[in-house]
Amino acid sequence: MRDLDDIDIEILGLLVEDGRRPYREIADEVGLSPPAVSDRVQRLRDQGVIRRFTVALDREQLREGTPVLVTLEVDPAKLDTVRASIREAEAVEHCFVTVDSRLVVQANAPADVRQWLLSIVEPEHVEEMAVDLLSSSEWTPAVGATEFALTCDECGNTVTAEGVTARIGGEVKQFCCGSCEARYREAYENLASDV
Structure with missing residues:
Protein backbone atom coordinates (compact mmCIF):
# COMPACT_ATOMS: atom_id res chain seq x y z
CA MET A 1 0.00 0.00 0.00
CA ILE A 50 -13.53 5.40 -0.93
CA ARG A 51 -16.30 3.11 0.26
CA ARG A 52 -18.98 4.03 -2.25
CA PHE A 53 -20.37 6.78 -4.42
CA THR A 54 -23.76 8.04 -3.37
CA VAL A 55 -26.32 10.78 -3.87
CA ALA A 56 -27.10 13.44 -1.26
CA LEU A 57 -30.86 14.02 -1.33
CA ASP A 58 -32.74 17.02 -0.04
CA ARG A 59 -35.60 15.09 1.53
CA GLU A 60 -37.55 18.30 2.12
CA GLN A 61 -37.99 18.49 -1.65
CA LEU A 62 -39.23 14.90 -1.89
CA ARG A 63 -41.88 14.64 0.81
CA GLU A 64 -43.79 16.55 3.40
CA GLY A 65 -42.46 16.69 6.91
CA THR A 66 -40.80 18.83 9.52
CA PRO A 67 -37.01 19.23 9.49
CA VAL A 68 -35.83 18.38 13.01
CA LEU A 69 -32.70 17.63 15.00
CA VAL A 70 -33.41 14.99 17.63
CA THR A 71 -31.11 14.12 20.51
CA LEU A 72 -31.76 10.81 22.25
CA GLU A 73 -30.03 9.70 25.42
CA VAL A 74 -29.97 5.94 25.11
CA ASP A 75 -29.20 3.02 27.39
CA PRO A 76 -25.60 2.18 26.30
CA ALA A 77 -26.46 -1.53 26.15
CA LYS A 78 -29.19 -0.76 23.58
CA LEU A 79 -27.26 1.80 21.52
CA ASP A 80 -26.64 -0.45 18.51
CA THR A 81 -30.26 -1.62 18.44
CA VAL A 82 -31.64 1.92 18.63
CA ARG A 83 -29.17 3.22 16.03
CA ALA A 84 -30.10 0.42 13.61
CA SER A 85 -33.81 1.22 14.03
CA ILE A 86 -33.21 4.95 13.50
CA ARG A 87 -31.03 4.42 10.42
CA GLU A 88 -33.75 2.32 8.76
CA ALA A 89 -36.38 5.07 9.11
CA GLU A 90 -37.01 6.71 5.74
CA ALA A 91 -37.20 10.25 7.10
CA VAL A 92 -33.68 10.13 8.60
CA GLU A 93 -30.96 12.13 6.84
CA HIS A 94 -28.07 11.68 9.27
CA CYS A 95 -27.46 9.74 12.47
CA PHE A 96 -24.55 10.60 14.77
CA VAL A 97 -23.41 8.79 17.90
CA THR A 98 -21.59 10.61 20.71
CA VAL A 99 -19.13 8.96 23.09
CA ASP A 100 -21.65 9.22 25.91
CA SER A 101 -24.25 7.08 24.07
CA ARG A 102 -26.39 9.90 22.72
CA LEU A 103 -27.83 9.68 19.23
CA VAL A 104 -28.20 12.92 17.32
CA VAL A 105 -30.52 12.51 14.35
CA GLN A 106 -31.37 14.88 11.55
CA ALA A 107 -34.69 13.96 9.98
CA ASN A 108 -37.59 15.27 7.95
CA ALA A 109 -40.18 13.85 10.32
CA PRO A 110 -43.98 13.83 10.48
CA ALA A 111 -45.59 16.61 12.52
CA ASP A 112 -45.90 14.43 15.65
CA VAL A 113 -42.17 13.79 16.06
CA ARG A 114 -42.50 12.10 19.45
CA GLN A 115 -45.04 9.58 18.18
CA TRP A 116 -42.93 8.97 15.08
CA LEU A 117 -39.82 8.28 17.18
CA LEU A 118 -41.67 5.98 19.56
CA SER A 119 -42.96 4.01 16.57
CA ILE A 120 -39.34 3.45 15.49
CA VAL A 121 -37.57 2.69 18.78
CA GLU A 122 -38.58 0.90 21.95
CA PRO A 123 -39.54 3.60 24.52
CA GLU A 124 -37.72 1.80 27.34
CA HIS A 125 -34.41 2.14 25.44
CA VAL A 126 -34.64 5.95 25.42
CA GLU A 127 -33.77 7.75 28.65
CA GLU A 128 -34.29 11.33 27.38
CA MET A 129 -35.39 12.98 24.16
CA ALA A 130 -34.96 16.54 22.89
CA VAL A 131 -36.36 17.82 19.58
CA ASP A 132 -35.24 21.03 17.87
CA LEU A 133 -36.88 22.42 14.74
CA LEU A 134 -34.40 23.21 11.98
CA SER A 135 -34.66 26.31 9.83
CA SER A 136 -32.00 24.94 7.46
CA SER A 137 -29.24 22.36 7.25
CA GLU A 138 -26.22 21.92 5.07
CA TRP A 139 -23.91 18.97 4.53
CA THR A 140 -20.42 20.04 3.55
CA PRO A 141 -17.98 17.12 3.71
CA ALA A 142 -14.35 18.02 3.21
CA VAL A 143 -11.05 16.28 2.88
CA GLY A 144 -8.39 17.89 5.03
CA ALA A 145 -4.89 16.96 3.85
CA THR A 146 -3.13 17.84 7.09
CA GLU A 147 -5.19 15.51 9.26
CA PHE A 148 -5.68 12.65 6.81
CA ALA A 149 -4.10 9.31 7.66
CA LEU A 150 -5.18 5.70 7.54
CA THR A 151 -5.09 3.93 10.89
CA CYS A 152 -4.37 0.28 11.56
CA ASP A 153 -7.55 -1.68 12.33
CA GLU A 154 -5.61 -3.81 14.83
CA CYS A 155 -3.37 -1.46 16.83
CA GLY A 156 -4.46 2.06 15.79
CA ASN A 157 -1.04 3.13 14.49
CA THR A 158 -0.73 5.12 11.27
CA VAL A 159 -0.56 2.99 8.13
CA THR A 160 2.49 3.87 6.02
CA ALA A 161 3.87 2.58 2.72
CA GLU A 162 4.79 -0.70 4.46
CA GLY A 163 1.15 -1.20 5.38
CA VAL A 164 -1.15 -3.98 4.26
CA THR A 165 -4.69 -3.82 2.86
CA ALA A 166 -6.81 -6.95 3.28
CA ARG A 167 -10.44 -7.95 2.78
CA ILE A 168 -11.66 -9.75 5.91
CA GLY A 169 -15.28 -10.75 6.39
CA GLY A 170 -16.25 -8.82 3.26
CA GLU A 171 -14.79 -5.52 4.54
CA VAL A 172 -11.58 -3.78 3.53
CA LYS A 173 -9.21 -3.41 6.49
CA GLN A 174 -5.96 -1.46 6.80
CA PHE A 175 -2.96 -2.67 8.82
CA CYS A 176 0.38 -1.06 9.61
CA CYS A 177 2.21 -4.39 9.19
CA GLY A 178 1.75 -8.06 8.38
CA SER A 179 1.83 -8.98 12.09
CA CYS A 180 -1.21 -6.81 12.84
CA GLU A 181 -3.04 -8.30 9.86
CA ALA A 182 -2.26 -11.83 11.11
CA ARG A 183 -3.45 -11.03 14.67
CA TYR A 184 -6.67 -9.42 13.37
CA ARG A 185 -7.35 -12.28 10.95
CA GLU A 186 -6.76 -14.88 13.70
CA ALA A 187 -9.10 -13.08 16.12
CA TYR A 188 -11.74 -12.73 13.39
CA GLU A 189 -11.54 -16.43 12.47
CA ASN A 190 -11.74 -17.44 16.14
CA LEU A 191 -14.86 -15.32 16.64
CA ALA A 192 -16.41 -16.61 13.41
CA SER A 193 -15.81 -20.24 14.43
CA ASP A 194 -17.51 -19.63 17.82
CA VAL A 195 -20.75 -18.51 16.13
Whole structure:
Protein backbone atom coordinates (compact mmCIF):
# COMPACT_ATOMS: atom_id res chain seq x y z
CA MET A 1 0.00 0.00 0.00
CA ARG A 2 1.24 3.50 -0.85
CA ASP A 3 0.85 6.54 1.32
CA LEU A 4 -1.74 8.99 0.08
CA ASP A 5 -0.11 11.93 -1.62
CA ASP A 6 -1.30 15.47 -2.34
CA ILE A 7 -2.82 14.40 -5.67
CA ASP A 8 -4.84 11.64 -3.95
CA ILE A 9 -6.13 14.21 -1.44
CA GLU A 10 -7.01 16.62 -4.25
CA ILE A 11 -8.85 13.86 -6.16
CA LEU A 12 -10.79 12.96 -2.99
CA GLY A 13 -11.72 16.61 -2.48
CA LEU A 14 -13.00 16.90 -6.05
CA LEU A 15 -15.04 13.70 -5.69
CA VAL A 16 -16.52 14.89 -2.40
CA GLU A 17 -17.72 18.04 -4.18
CA ASP A 18 -19.24 15.97 -7.01
CA GLY A 19 -19.00 12.18 -7.06
CA ARG A 20 -20.11 12.16 -10.73
CA ARG A 21 -17.35 14.50 -11.87
CA PRO A 22 -15.80 13.03 -15.06
CA TYR A 23 -12.24 11.69 -14.75
CA ARG A 24 -11.22 13.98 -17.63
CA GLU A 25 -12.27 17.02 -15.59
CA ILE A 26 -10.45 15.71 -12.52
CA ALA A 27 -7.39 15.00 -14.65
CA ASP A 28 -7.36 18.61 -15.89
CA GLU A 29 -7.54 19.85 -12.28
CA VAL A 30 -4.74 17.63 -10.90
CA GLY A 31 -2.43 17.48 -13.93
CA LEU A 32 -2.78 13.79 -14.74
CA SER A 33 -4.28 11.81 -17.60
CA PRO A 34 -7.83 10.43 -17.22
CA PRO A 35 -6.52 6.81 -17.06
CA ALA A 36 -4.10 7.81 -14.28
CA VAL A 37 -7.01 9.36 -12.34
CA SER A 38 -9.06 6.21 -12.91
CA ASP A 39 -6.20 4.08 -11.57
CA ARG A 40 -5.86 6.25 -8.47
CA VAL A 41 -9.61 6.18 -7.79
CA GLN A 42 -9.62 2.40 -8.16
CA ARG A 43 -6.65 2.12 -5.76
CA LEU A 44 -8.47 4.33 -3.23
CA ARG A 45 -11.52 2.07 -3.56
CA ASP A 46 -9.40 -1.08 -3.17
CA GLN A 47 -7.81 0.39 -0.02
CA GLY A 48 -11.23 1.20 1.42
CA VAL A 49 -10.60 4.96 1.48
CA ILE A 50 -13.53 5.40 -0.93
CA ARG A 51 -16.30 3.11 0.26
CA ARG A 52 -18.98 4.03 -2.25
CA PHE A 53 -20.37 6.78 -4.42
CA THR A 54 -23.76 8.04 -3.37
CA VAL A 55 -26.32 10.78 -3.87
CA ALA A 56 -27.10 13.44 -1.26
CA LEU A 57 -30.86 14.02 -1.33
CA ASP A 58 -32.74 17.02 -0.04
CA ARG A 59 -35.60 15.09 1.53
CA GLU A 60 -37.55 18.30 2.12
CA GLN A 61 -37.99 18.49 -1.65
CA LEU A 62 -39.23 14.90 -1.89
CA ARG A 63 -41.88 14.64 0.81
CA GLU A 64 -43.79 16.55 3.40
CA GLY A 65 -42.46 16.69 6.91
CA THR A 66 -40.80 18.83 9.52
CA PRO A 67 -37.01 19.23 9.49
CA VAL A 68 -35.83 18.38 13.01
CA LEU A 69 -32.70 17.63 15.00
CA VAL A 70 -33.41 14.99 17.63
CA THR A 71 -31.11 14.12 20.51
CA LEU A 72 -31.76 10.81 22.25
CA GLU A 73 -30.03 9.70 25.42
CA VAL A 74 -29.97 5.94 25.11
CA ASP A 75 -29.20 3.02 27.39
CA PRO A 76 -25.60 2.18 26.30
CA ALA A 77 -26.46 -1.53 26.15
CA LYS A 78 -29.19 -0.76 23.58
CA LEU A 79 -27.26 1.80 21.52
CA ASP A 80 -26.64 -0.45 18.51
CA THR A 81 -30.26 -1.62 18.44
CA VAL A 82 -31.64 1.92 18.63
CA ARG A 83 -29.17 3.22 16.03
CA ALA A 84 -30.10 0.42 13.61
CA SER A 85 -33.81 1.22 14.03
CA ILE A 86 -33.21 4.95 13.50
CA ARG A 87 -31.03 4.42 10.42
CA GLU A 88 -33.75 2.32 8.76
CA ALA A 89 -36.38 5.07 9.11
CA GLU A 90 -37.01 6.71 5.74
CA ALA A 91 -37.20 10.25 7.10
CA VAL A 92 -33.68 10.13 8.60
CA GLU A 93 -30.96 12.13 6.84
CA HIS A 94 -28.07 11.68 9.27
CA CYS A 95 -27.46 9.74 12.47
CA PHE A 96 -24.55 10.60 14.77
CA VAL A 97 -23.41 8.79 17.90
CA THR A 98 -21.59 10.61 20.71
CA VAL A 99 -19.13 8.96 23.09
CA ASP A 100 -21.65 9.22 25.91
CA SER A 101 -24.25 7.08 24.07
CA ARG A 102 -26.39 9.90 22.72
CA LEU A 103 -27.83 9.68 19.23
CA VAL A 104 -28.20 12.92 17.32
CA VAL A 105 -30.52 12.51 14.35
CA GLN A 106 -31.37 14.88 11.55
CA ALA A 107 -34.69 13.96 9.98
CA ASN A 108 -37.59 15.27 7.95
CA ALA A 109 -40.18 13.85 10.32
CA PRO A 110 -43.98 13.83 10.48
CA ALA A 111 -45.59 16.61 12.52
CA ASP A 112 -45.90 14.43 15.65
CA VAL A 113 -42.17 13.79 16.06
CA ARG A 114 -42.50 12.10 19.45
CA GLN A 115 -45.04 9.58 18.18
CA TRP A 116 -42.93 8.97 15.08
CA LEU A 117 -39.82 8.28 17.18
CA LEU A 118 -41.67 5.98 19.56
CA SER A 119 -42.96 4.01 16.57
CA ILE A 120 -39.34 3.45 15.49
CA VAL A 121 -37.57 2.69 18.78
CA GLU A 122 -38.58 0.90 21.95
CA PRO A 123 -39.54 3.60 24.52
CA GLU A 124 -37.72 1.80 27.34
CA HIS A 125 -34.41 2.14 25.44
CA VAL A 126 -34.64 5.95 25.42
CA GLU A 127 -33.77 7.75 28.65
CA GLU A 128 -34.29 11.33 27.38
CA MET A 129 -35.39 12.98 24.16
CA ALA A 130 -34.96 16.54 22.89
CA VAL A 131 -36.36 17.82 19.58
CA ASP A 132 -35.24 21.03 17.87
CA LEU A 133 -36.88 22.42 14.74
CA LEU A 134 -34.40 23.21 11.98
CA SER A 135 -34.66 26.31 9.83
CA SER A 136 -32.00 24.94 7.46
CA SER A 137 -29.24 22.36 7.25
CA GLU A 138 -26.22 21.92 5.07
CA TRP A 139 -23.91 18.97 4.53
CA THR A 140 -20.42 20.04 3.55
CA PRO A 141 -17.98 17.12 3.71
CA ALA A 142 -14.35 18.02 3.21
CA VAL A 143 -11.05 16.28 2.88
CA GLY A 144 -8.39 17.89 5.03
CA ALA A 145 -4.89 16.96 3.85
CA THR A 146 -3.13 17.84 7.09
CA GLU A 147 -5.19 15.51 9.26
CA PHE A 148 -5.68 12.65 6.81
CA ALA A 149 -4.10 9.31 7.66
CA LEU A 150 -5.18 5.70 7.54
CA THR A 151 -5.09 3.93 10.89
CA CYS A 152 -4.37 0.28 11.56
CA ASP A 153 -7.55 -1.68 12.33
CA GLU A 154 -5.61 -3.81 14.83
CA CYS A 155 -3.37 -1.46 16.83
CA GLY A 156 -4.46 2.06 15.79
CA ASN A 157 -1.04 3.13 14.49
CA THR A 158 -0.73 5.12 11.27
CA VAL A 159 -0.56 2.99 8.13
CA THR A 160 2.49 3.87 6.02
CA ALA A 161 3.87 2.58 2.72
CA GLU A 162 4.79 -0.70 4.46
CA GLY A 163 1.15 -1.20 5.38
CA VAL A 164 -1.15 -3.98 4.26
CA THR A 165 -4.69 -3.82 2.86
CA ALA A 166 -6.81 -6.95 3.28
CA ARG A 167 -10.44 -7.95 2.78
CA ILE A 168 -11.66 -9.75 5.91
CA GLY A 169 -15.28 -10.75 6.39
CA GLY A 170 -16.25 -8.82 3.26
CA GLU A 171 -14.79 -5.52 4.54
CA VAL A 172 -11.58 -3.78 3.53
CA LYS A 173 -9.21 -3.41 6.49
CA GLN A 174 -5.96 -1.46 6.80
CA PHE A 175 -2.96 -2.67 8.82
CA CYS A 176 0.38 -1.06 9.61
CA CYS A 177 2.21 -4.39 9.19
CA GLY A 178 1.75 -8.06 8.38
CA SER A 179 1.83 -8.98 12.09
CA CYS A 180 -1.21 -6.81 12.84
CA GLU A 181 -3.04 -8.30 9.86
CA ALA A 182 -2.26 -11.83 11.11
CA ARG A 183 -3.45 -11.03 14.67
CA TYR A 184 -6.67 -9.42 13.37
CA ARG A 185 -7.35 -12.28 10.95
CA GLU A 186 -6.76 -14.88 13.70
CA ALA A 187 -9.10 -13.08 16.12
CA TYR A 188 -11.74 -12.73 13.39
CA GLU A 189 -11.54 -16.43 12.47
CA ASN A 190 -11.74 -17.44 16.14
CA LEU A 191 -14.86 -15.32 16.64
CA ALA A 192 -16.41 -16.61 13.41
CA SER A 193 -15.81 -20.24 14.43
CA ASP A 194 -17.51 -19.63 17.82
CA VAL A 195 -20.75 -18.51 16.13
